[in-house]
Amino acid sequence: MKGDGRGPDDCPDLIGPAHDLPLDGHLHTNLSPDSDVPIDVYAAQAVERQIAEIAITDHVDFEPGAPAFDFLPFAVRERVVREAAERWADRGVAIRFGVEITYAHRDEPEIRDHLARHAYDYVIGSVHTYADSPYHPSRVAAWTAGRSLPDIVAPYFDEVLRAIRSGLFDTIGHLDFVKRYLVPHVSPAQLAAAPELYEPLLRALVETGTALEVNTSGLRQAAGETYPAQPIVERFRVLGGTRVSTGSDAHRADAFTMGLAEGYRVISAAGIGELAFRRGGSRVAVIIPRRFVTPEHPTGAST
Numbered sequence: 001m002k003g004d005g006r007g008p009d010d011c012p013d014l015i016g017p018a019h020d021l022p023l024d025g026h027l028h029t030n031l032s033p034d035s036d037v038p039i040d041v042y043a044a045q046a047v048e049r050q051i052a053e054i055a056i057t058d059h060v061d062f063e064p065g066a067p068a069f070d071f072l073p074f075a076v077r078e079r080v081v082r083e084a085a086e087r088w089a090d091r092g093v094a095i096r097f098g099v100e101i102t103y104a105h106r107d108e109p110e111i112r113d114h115l116a117r118h119a120y121d122y123v124i125g126s127v128h129t130y131a132d133s134p135y136h137p138s139r140v141a142a143w144t145a146g147r148s149l150p151d152i153v154a155p156y157f158d159e160v161l162r163a164i165r166s167g168l169f170d171t172i173g174h175l176d177f178v179k180r181y182l183v184p185h186v187s188p189a190q191l192a193a194a195p196e197l198y199e200p201l202l203r204a205l206v207e208t209g210t211a212l213e214v215n216t217s218g219l220r221q222a223a224g225e226t227y228p229a230q231p232i233v234e235r236f237r238v239l240g241g242t243r244v245s246t247g248s249d250a251h252r253a254d255a256f257t258m259g260l261a262e263g264y265r266v267i268s269a270a271g272i273g274e275l276a277f278r279r280g281g282s283r284v285a286v287i288i289p290r291r292f293v294t295p296e297h298p299t300g301a302s303t
């Protein structure tokens with residue numbers, strides 16, 4: 001099936017809602033300022049669709065004025081998620097208390113202090129774009145006009161590199177999320193043709209043991225592909241990377257597990273047979289179902 005875009009026979013719609021998967025590692029609930037989904041709505045869907053485990057990774061921002069700056073206290077978020085985990089534990093879904101922290105270099109001391117004092121099961125670090133960003137919709141056309149591709153992505157990728165180098169995170173969320181804002185001024189194909197721009201990030205992930213997330217929200221946004229796309233995940237593997245995660249990054253009930261099967265397929269196609277995860281304590285591996293193992297990587301599950 002190499003290159004023909006087909007997926008597992010029993011799951012033809014890879015970019016729709018997923019069924020029978022071990023983990024969705026990136027979800028937002030009404031504990032985030034940009035989501036209104038009660039946690040039980042995801043949990044009920046997970047049971048119905050045989051999604052064995054979900055990581056609730058609500059936003060925490062450290063930049064004053066950012067949406068999730070002082071949005072809810074840690075204790076409130078922890079209580080809501082842990083109580084839900086107890087309610088649902090015997091009903092077929094394990095719920096983990098994670099977080100998606102917005103990384104900005106200037107906030108690194110505060111982030112480090114927060115993580116030293118608060119125990120999460122699983123921590124995603126992501127670079128987002130603030131109102132003063134060159135990628136803001138009001139500015140991105142002027143930013144991209146007449147600039148080279150390396151210069152265009154530099155503010156985002158440089159910050160991602162610092163996030164990786166900080167060593168603070170289990171996983172780096174949506175490595176090239178900036179694609180969301182660059183389209184149509186820069187196409188995903190232009191970025192795919194410049195893998196060297198990703199190389200420092202991928203090497204830093206390998207060196208620090210930080211996992212690369214394959215975020216499937218890009219499939220339902222203008223980029224039309226995962227963050228990052230499959231060739232980048234393959235390059236990561238070639239460079240020695242083995243730690244990869246995936247999540248739907250749903251903010252709405254109907255986005256729960258959307259594209260998640262494609263995320264599993266992308267990872268498996270890169271020759272990686274397990275997801276990197278943590279449930280508090282030390283890191284664990286979540287085995288990717290055999291149906292995603294492609295013929296060109298017959299031993300994927302033992303990679």
Ligand SMILES: [Zn+2]
Pocket residue numbers: 100126128173174
């Ligand atoms: Zn994010």
Ligand SMILES: [Zn+2]
Pocket residue numbers: 026028100249
């Ligand atoms: Zn997110």
